[in-house]
Amino acid sequence: MSRLQVVSGKGGTGKTTVAAALALSLATEGKRTLLVEVEGRQGIAQLFETEALPYEERKIAVAPGGGEVYALAIDPELALLDYLQMFYKLGGAGRALKKLGAIDFATTVAPGLRDVLLTGKACEAVRRKDKSGRFAYDYVVMDAPPTGRITRFLNVNDEVAGLAKIGPIHNQAQAVMRVLKSAETSVHLVALLEEMPVQETVDGISELRSASLPVGRIIVNMVRPEVLDAADLELVRTAPRTAVARSLSAAGLGGARRGGNAERLVDPLVTQAHEYAERHTLEHEQRAVLGELGLPLHELPLLAEGMDLAGLYELATELREQGMS
């Protein structure tokens, strides 16, 4: 099991939710996980229903069985000052750089450097050990940028190592890449059973592979329950309207005669069934496309009541049962 679990996915697929559920599911039996947010959206805080996270590792949840989940929202600017302090003992100079606008420059105008800091900070947490030599975190789960940017994001240190051919930045970049390209890292992609997210997943995987980044699993999120099976869908096309009307009437929904309450429900219900059938077929096709990728595939259900903290624990249990953690 890789110690750095990176979760990416197309926007809107729920990668923050999946990352959080994964962090929870990994924190069993006294294990400790760190959930890292890099996009500054405070999605983790909203999910765990806590106030905005500062740039500081803090405990946000206790997993069933006593494990702990810590969270960290990485602020690039503070991460840079942190780095300067940690690696180059540049406390005062760091403040001077800030005055000059160098920090702004590094974290905004040259956004590649921002990614260097974000990945660097996550790798630092992976490698950190306490005084007894035990890893500070058993697992680090990163809520990463979307699929379209993930390869470049993870690979930014390669580019930096190429730019800065010697010196501390070069060494640091190489150290980060060693973690990211090793079996210590696993990059998971979250998809939905829709055409665009699936296409992005397929493209994302081939990009990750060509950059020699370790691809982990595919997590299909928000899977709708099967309400009508194949036989039902066949019957929707052939069943006489009157028979359906009679059934509705039998169920207590009014008269089955033309114009009766039950009879008037037939058309809208059949329309919804046709829509369901169309979506069902699309989902089936998309599931097949994902299946061809030959990666472990997990499915998480769509939560009928929307996403909340209880739902998050539900998804974590689901991931654990499916052997993801």
Add this chain to the structure above:
Amino acid sequence: MSPNEPDPQNAPHPQDSSRHRLSPAHVLDLDPLLDDPKTRIVVCCGSGGVGKTTTAAALGLRAAERGRKVVVLTIDPARRLAQSMGIDSLDNVPRRVKGVDDSANGELHAMMLDMKRTFDEIVEAHADPERATAILNNPFYQSLSAGFAGTQEYMAMEKLGQLRSRDAWDLIVVDTPPSRSALDFLDAPKRLGSFLDGRLIRLLTAPAKLGGRAGMKFLNVGMSMMTGTLGKLLGGQLLKDVQTFVAAMDTTFGGFRTRADATYKLLQAPGTAFLVVAAPERDALREAAYFVERLAAEDMPLAGLVLNRVHGSGAAHLSAERALAAAENLEEPGIVDQGDGKTLLRNSPDTYDSSEPPASDEGSPAATDQDPTQQTRAQQSHQKQDQERSVEQLTAGMLRLHAERMRLLSREQRTRDRFTARHPEVAVAEVAALPGDVHDLTGLRDIGDRLAAKRPELPETEATEAGA
């Protein structure tokens, strides 16, 4: 409709009085916006995965087919959509989209933004050839321009400025980049400005401009210490690369800033309309609310909210609870096996109606489609029983499906109401959900129709709410 009837758009919904919720938001009427010759730029913004690109393309197509000369600037369209519009090749210039109905004399052009190319073009246009080559070959420039996050925002704004200044189209529809904080494109010019005005750039350019030791005289001790620090940090070669890059870009950057400022002002000017795109989901609408507030703070003209993928139901008067109860009725063993003659046994809230014997198969149009003469009575009765049974199962399934739909509907409505409560001033256009994806002009046209349908609000779910 009688001529005295009020405009249907403003007519109260027949069931308005029974609704337990906030007054509906204004309806965003998109056709007048698209038709108005004074509307020159429409910017679609919103978080990722809400259908921003599709909305931009659909609006562009609709405007073109209503007679305007439109160009759509997309950032990262889905491959099949790009192919269907003929813009899947990256040449960074707008292309005429084929298959558009031009009976109203409109035209649709579309392009996909190529960041690196746009950046290169700026350099080539604003530096002399020798300097341009130096910049283009600078390794620091190469990584910066190749599309690090953030560069997209500058380039999208730059391209918008270019398209606008060519004045070859009367409407530009822009899709914004899927940024981490999706309004980065608003900050781009300012950020660049503060960088250019900052002391850092002077520090970086001074040695290169003045050359070696002579330059050092102009720097105070702190500054020279900083150069040393930067050198230590970045490695000597990278610092040199950065310095040459910044020095070479100095003039280009200056011009860029002027244009970025101009584009920013263009966005604030009348003639620009921002549309915030969202889906009726909590996160997407939370982002949308943030956008609305941010746009207001920047004096950017907001036309309204486009709410994609809104679900409806033709049977919205049947609540989730009743549908589920009915499904359970059908699935209860011992009852389902009984023929239609026994339906009277069931406890129906609508007994006044269902006490009537249901229409017989013989009399119904659907049943006459089947030819009973070839079957024996026994077979017929057996088959009929089987079919009745599976039809009951199907009906139960459809009722469960409906219950699910109604739950979704009321969740979407709650989410939207929360947004409306916070921003009652924002006009909303709702787009009914499609079962599949859109990847051709027909699909875009359909979305366009749905966008302009002025669907007043989500379908009724008062039964669910009042019954709870």
